[in-house]
Amino acid sequence: MTRVLIVEDDSDIRGMLARGLEAEGFSVGVAERVDDALVAARENAPEAVVLDITLPDGSGHDVCRSLREGGYPGAILFLSARDEIRDRAEGLALGADDYIVKPFVFDELLARLQTHLLRRKEADSPRTIVTAGRLVLDLTVRQVSFGDASARLTPREAELLALLMDQVNKPISRGDIFDKLWATQGGLSLNVVDVYVGYLRSKLSDFVRFGGPVITTVRGKGFMLDLRGQDFRH
Template identity: 80%
Template sequence: MTRILIVEDDVDIRGLLARGLEAEGFEVGTAACVDDAIQAARDPAPGAVLLDVGLPDGSGHDVCRSLREGGYPGPILFLSARDEIRDRAEGLALGADDYIVKPFVFDELVARLRTHLMRRQQAEAPRSRLTAGRLVLDLDTRQASCGEANARLTPREADLLAMLMEGIGKPVSRADIFERLWASQGGLSLNVVDVYIGYLRSKMADFVRHGGPVLTTVRGKGFMLELRGPDFRQ
């Protein structure tokens, strides 16, 4: 159950929000001041924060700034009677995801909250499928495909290809590849990167003929997937 932290010093508004969100299936935590809000947002962190701007010991801006500087990743929605453009701009500039002006319609608030929660979950979800032009890599099955060409990769080959696809069009150094994929194993040298680049080139040979990216060596910089043919736009 997703926990929502309500930071609101008005007892009536805080109570209405808490009861309404609980009826919508959320777990609710509350705070009425800056210090309590920052404390309540610590482990375990809430799924989202509804944050009033005017608080008795400071501003909701202080809470938002503190949470973002501390690495809090969840949605922060300001709820405020201040409706000037500069107020909204300031709140969003501090890292808030939304700014809702009081009085508001509760159903709209819940709809916006759910939208922000869904977007955050999608952004944090591990990707099981990568694409680069016509090249597709399924990380679950380790199957790479381009048009009618297919190749089954080993776990390490799939990791290497994924790393190159994430930086499509940019060189990735031998050192960076080694650090990410092999440094923790011990007893290996940078040469292992060249060996696996060779394996990958061999398995991707058919992809180039189907308009897929080319695995190139960039002198002095490392290796790069380069889009060419139908997928290339200069």
């Protein structure tokens, strides 16, 4: 039975989510505070966390950050009344898989949750290492290395880099990237692709001085992981 942890201080929302998910066959745990959420996640190892941002003793951002820094591999979905683009961007940058704005429709939350759980399951398949030349991406620990240089990535950064590595030296359009990684998330625009390409470029910047790859912008065609001039293989 798939385990889901709900971190929400509003008892009405918490109860509605718990009843709805239990009716769908999930095993549900609940927490109202940051400390309780971290303990529950550590002890019960849920496959997914549905997480409010405003909590009595702190922020859901702190929960997300602590979980990802601790290597938590499950899906994290923010559920918040904050609806500004910067709020969504901050949540996703911390390693969340999705950001759902209150008020929300339960069926949509359920669909998104199931999509992310399936994506995580597929990511746990035997394909855990992606290579392109000397660039090596370990999807299990989300670490990319080039020679002696290495960097840790967020889950979405790792997915984006794997996509670019699979099409090395070939441009991928913003639309195709968006469809593969963000199509299930409402309220986001193509600009999220540019944001995450920027994050990746920053993470890979140290690799460039060792002759590492560059993510280039191909005008009118999108983005490309440029390994031209190097011997490479998948």
